Amino acid sequence: MREIDAVVIGAGQAGLSSAYHLRRLGVPAVVLDAADGPGGAWRHRSPSLTMDKVHGVFDLPGLRREPRDDGLLPASVVVPGYYAGYERDTGLEVVRPVTVASVSRDGGLLAVRSDAGEWLARAVVNATGTWTRPYWPYYPGAPGFAGRQLHYAAYRGPAEFAGRRVVVVGGGASAMHVLSELAEVAAGTLWVTRRPPVWRGDDFGEEARREAVALVEARVRAGLPPQSVVSVTGLGSTPVVREAMARGALERQPMFSRILPYGVAWPDGRTAEADVIVWATGFRSALDHLAPLRLREPGGGIRLDGTQVVREPRVQLVGYGPSASTVGANRAGREAASRVRRLLAAETQAA
Structure with a gap:
């Protein structure tokens, strides 16, 4: 088992940001990523999600994304290209593809076990995101639906x-993206x-973003599962929202109570025929490999102090709760690296 100061799990925006700041602070770290190439969830x-439809791609620390006329190109091409260039130009070495099976305590340190070997780390920065855990709610009658069901993923x-x-x-x-195209x-x-949608009338500026992050942080500090972003921010006037609205696709109906073989039904007896159901119902944090650490609180979430897990200070959790967005990922990476350095410095001084 190889010993190292820090292991970063995941090489999306939060993981790359964490690795960059760890290196700047002089903390030796290895970055493990499950994908076979750069780009994270992007x-x-x-392919239909083009750059002119995304909310925005925030620059990674230390290297700005050069402005270019790429609005009609798929984000799944442009953003991974930017991440690949970032890894190359900053010299960050990412080991991939690596599937981390578990993280557990071992002699006061953390044992990271994967299909590429094992590491004994003084700290772990977990940045595994949510894309691999699509949330698919169950409704009565779902197994008998004769059409097609798929998740937004x-x-x-x-x-x-x-x-x-x-x-x-x-x-x-996600629902706005699908509706704007299918209409x-x-x-x-x-x-x-x-729930009825909440429409924002402003441009969701800096102050509004801080307020939204604060609301999610409050739940995380209380050990509750983080809310979805839209439940905090509401829906703004984005390109896909305007497109869906212009095509008359945003006449919202309340949630159905049952799925029929050829449609859906509501409690009042109304029905609607359907060939396809698209579940744009979000994602959950991909944290199964951390289960041996028993990090969850009675409320079902993981209590954090900033990015540090309260039940296990050797674990920094980024891409979770308030940092599960491009808005908060860079800040979380910087904070996680700083906390890791303070933890290692305190242990060195105590020794």
Whole structure:
């Protein structure tokens, strides 16, 4: 088992940011990534999600993304290209593809076990994100649906839904993306959400972002599962929202109570026929490999002090809660690296 000061698990924005700041602070670290190439979750996005449709791609620390006319190119190509250049130009070495099976305590340190070997680390920065854990809620009748059901993670553009009747479930940016594209080709779209959508009338500036992050941080400090971003921020006037609205696709219906073989039904007896159900219902944090550490609180979440896990100070959790977005990932990476350095310095001084 190789000994090292820090292991960073995941090489998306939060992981690369953490690795960059660890190196600047002089902390030896290895970066492990499950994908076979750079880009994090961006490499798996639908080809129809072009750069002019995304909320924004925040620069990684130390290397700005050069402005270019790439608005019509897929984000799944542009962003991984930027990340690949970042790894190359900053000299960050990422070991991939590596699947981390578990992180457990071992003699006061943390044992990181993977299909590429084992490391004994004084600290772990976990940046595994959410893309590999699509959340797919269960509704009565779902197994008997005769049409097709898919999660947004498997959505690859509108062409395959031409002439189909599609129900889109969810109230976030993913649902907006799907509705904006399907409204032009599908025989019909039906948008359903559990709660009425909250529409933002502002441009979601710096102050609004800070307020949103503070709300999510409060839940994380209390040991509760973090809320979805849209439940805090609401829906703004983004390009996909404007496009979906212009095509008449944003007439929201309340959530159905049951799925029929050829449609969906509500408690009041109303029904709607459907060939496809797209579950744009978000993702959950990919944290199964941390289960041996028993980090969860009775409330179901992981209590954090900043990025540091309260139950295990050797673990920094980034890409979770307030940092599970491009807005907070860079700040979280800087904070995680700083906390790791303070932890190692305190241990060295105590010895």
